[in-house]
Amino acid sequence: MIKRERYKAIVVFLAPAVILYVGLFLLPMAQAFYIALFRWRGLSGNKTFVGLDNFRWLAGETEFHQALLHNLLFLVISFCVVIPAALFISSLLARKVPGAGHYRAIFLFPNMISVVAVAILWSFVYDPSSRGLLNALLRAVHLQRLIPLGGWLGDPRTTLYAIIATSIWYSLGFYIVLFLAGMQSIPRSFYEAASIDGASGWQQFRFVTIPLLWEVLKLAIVYLIIHTINVFGLVWVMRENGQYCETVLTYLYRTAIAQSQVGRGTAIGVVVFIIILAVSLSSLRLMKREAVEY
Amino acid sequence: MGRPSRSAKMLWAQPVLVVYAVIVAYPLVWTILGSLKTSYELYANTWGLPAHAEWVNYANAWGTAGIGQCFLISLIVTSISMFLILAVGSMAAYGLARFVFPGRGFVHSAFMSGMMFPVFLSIVPLYLLLSNMGLLRGTMQLGALIAVYVAYSLSFTVFILTGFFKSQPHELAEAGLIDGCSHLSVFWRIMLPLARPGLIAAGIFNFFGIWNEYPLALVLIGDQRFYTLPLGVAKLQNVMQYSTDWGALFAGLVIIVVPTLVVYMIFQRQITEGLTAGAIKG
Numbered sequence: 001m002i003k004r005e006r007y008k009a010i011v012v013f014l015a016p017a018v019i020l021y022v023g024l025f026l027l028p029m030a031q032a033f034y035i036a037l038f039r040w041r042g043l044s045g046n047k048t049f050v051g052l053d054n055f056r057w058l059a060g061e062t063e064f065h066q067a068l069l070h071n072l073l074f075l076v077i078s079f080c081v082v083i084p085a086a087l088f089i090s091s092l093l094a095r096k097v098p099g100a101g102h103y104r105a106i107f108l109f110p111n112m113i114s115v116v117a118v119a120i121l122w123s124f125v126y127d128p129s130s131r132g133l134l135n136a137l138l139r140a141v142h143l144q145r146l147i148p149l150g151g152w153l154g155d156p157r158t159t160l161y162a163i164i165a166t167s168i169w170y171s172l173g174f175y176i177v178l179f180l181a182g183m184q185s186i187p188r189s190f191y192e193a194a195s196i197d198g199a200s201g202w203q204q205f206r207f208v209t210i211p212l213l214w215e216v217l218k219l220a221i222v223y224l225i226i227h228t229i230n231v232f233g234l235v236w237v238m239r240e241n242g243q244y245c246e247t248v249l250t251y252l253y254r255t256a257i258a259q260s261q262v263g264r265g266t267a268i269g270v271v272v273f274i275i276i277l278a279v280s281l282s283s284l285r286l287m288k289r290e291a292v293e294y
Numbered sequence: 295m296g297r298p299s300r301s302a303k304m305l306w307a308q309p310v311l312v313v314y315a316v317i318v319a320y321p322l323v324w325t326i327l328g329s330l331k332t333s334y335e336l337y338a339n340t341w342g343l344p345a346h347a348e349w350v351n352y353a354n355a356w357g358t359a360g361i362g363q364c365f366l367i368s369l370i371v372t373s374i375s376m377f378l379i380l381a382v383g384s385m386a387a388y389g390l391a392r393f394v395f396p397g398r399g400f401v402h403s404a405f406m407s408g409m410m411f412p413v414f415l416s417i418v419p420l421y422l423l424l425s426n427m428g429l430l431r432g433t434m435q436l437g438a439l440i441a442v443y444v445a446y447s448l449s450f451t452v453f454i455l456t457g458f459f460k461s462q463p464h465e466l467a468e469a470g471l472i473d474g475c476s477h478l479s480v481f482w483r484i485m486l487p488l489a490r491p492g493l494i495a496a497g498i499f500n501f502f503g504i505w506n507e508y509p510l511a512l513v514l515i516g517d518q519r520f521y522t523l524p525l526g527v528a529k530l531q532n533v534m535q536y537s538t539d540w541g542a543l544f545a546g547l548v549i550i551v552v553p554t555l556v557v558y559m560i561f562q563r564q565i566t567e568g569l570t571a572g573a574i575k576g
Contacts, residue, residue, distance in 0.1 A: 024423075112558050112565075116524040129337065136341065174569065253414075269415040276410070277410065
């Protein structure tokens with residue numbers, strides 16, 4: 001009797017979540033792997049099984065390569081800027097400078113804003129006319145010769161980099177907060193011991209902070225990879241104002257939704273899933289350096 | 295010995311931090327100032343304060359440009375979704391944390407695995423499923439969007455709340471049962487109030503996730519009358535490229551950002567702690 005009550009309770013507690021989660025999340029995800037094997041245009045019936053043809057088509061598609069390359073550039077540049085800059089700024093904040101809490105609050109805020117709002121705001125910053133903030137700034141310091149003719153988003157040579165800069169403005173605070181929390185969990189006594197041994201500030205950073213922060217750094221790199229593969233809103237909204245610029249997910253959206261090539265678009269989703277899985281697993285393995293226990 | 299060098303370091307730390315703070319904050323301040331300028335002023339007076347506060351920009355954005363309607367829709371979608379996510383998610387988390395039953399480990403890892411899938415993988419099957427069911431028409435599409443938001447947020451919410459329920463003493467629930475409460479009323483009256491910090495943490499992150507959500511809404515909401523704020527502001531930007539009411543667009547940006555700013559200011563501590571809770575040991 002009591003046992004039956006218990007099982008009834010378990011079903012009542014779990015059923016709503018399981019039904020919603022399986023029906024609207026797991027099943028569509030699983031279906032994607034199946035749909036990716038069909039040539040299927042639009043919602044109408046014409047569905048032909050083509051095996052791995054969609055993936056073969058992708059492998060030979062220059063637009064897809066271009067999009068992948070853009071994501072790779074996105075990742076490499078973000079990595080080279082975000083990790084050092086976040087380490088630098090968080091190590092300043094960790095020294096308990098006056099106002100550290102306020103700085104942290106300001107730095108994190110862009111991360112809380114709608115990506116669409118960030119994209120539009122930065123389209124104004126890059127605006128080619130005199131209303132653009134960046135151009136006004138460059139004119140004020142007499143550097144207007146740097147301004148590209150079609151504007152920062154309009155010139156194909158600068159579009160991607162302008163979007164990457166926006167993405168860094170948006171996300172840097174997250175990494176600062178992450179590193180700062182890691183640094184604050186390192187016992188102060190380690191730094192005191194190091195400074196008694198005569199270690200300079202840089203040496204303390206290099207031989208105390210970095211090794212003890214290794215786990216957090218690893219995590220930050222995996223986050224960075226996943227965030228850059230998943231970039232969509234910024235590119236989708238900003239490129240409308242400027243030169244056409246494609247990344248993997250905007251390419252997926254255009255193929256699957258705008259051109260209703262359902263099978264091909266879904267195949268791109270499967271590739272993205274495999275990339276995310278492979279990259280996060282291998283980056284965790286590659287960086288498997290002994291974490292320092294303390 | 296360490297002291298003078300440390301305070302010397304602080305002297306150059308402050309300017310660096312101030313410069314970065316200006317880079318972060320100025321574009322936002324500039325947007326607020328821009329929302330109070332006339333379109334002509336935006337060209338002629340890019341930097342400065344508006345000569346006269348043009349509140350009419352807000353009226354235009356809210357009324358003529360339809361941002362008020364989007365704001366209400368976003369408010370409804372976000373609050374219903376959050377309520378359902380917390381209700382459904384906390385029940386599931388409690389069921390998983392409190393009871394031992396065959397298949398518990400499997401159900402738990404099925405929920406956890408959700409955090410690995412990119413949203414875009416299921417976007418096509420999801421669209422097909424919902425449109426075949428006829429749910430992407432009229433007001434129904436908002437219902438469909440809410441259901442999808444709940445389903446997509448469950449992994450993360452169950453993950454956070456299971457931890458909270460596991461840390462609660464079992465004896466409390468047992469005592470309630472002995473006193474004759476049903477499992478459901480033990481959960482509702484005793485355990486849920488105790489898990490308040492967990493509900494707040496999950497609620498905050500779901501608020502930002504849903505208020506700002508763009509790609510799912512872009513795919514599922516086809517009818518402009520039901521646009522959420524991110525869709526509405528993106529559309530406004532497209533329209534304003536051809537007309538010239540830039541002040542209204544700036545006002546639209548302020549309208550979408552202000553609620554996030556308010557929530558951020560109220561819950562700043564929980565947000566910074568919550569962001570790093572999984573990452574930092576101890």
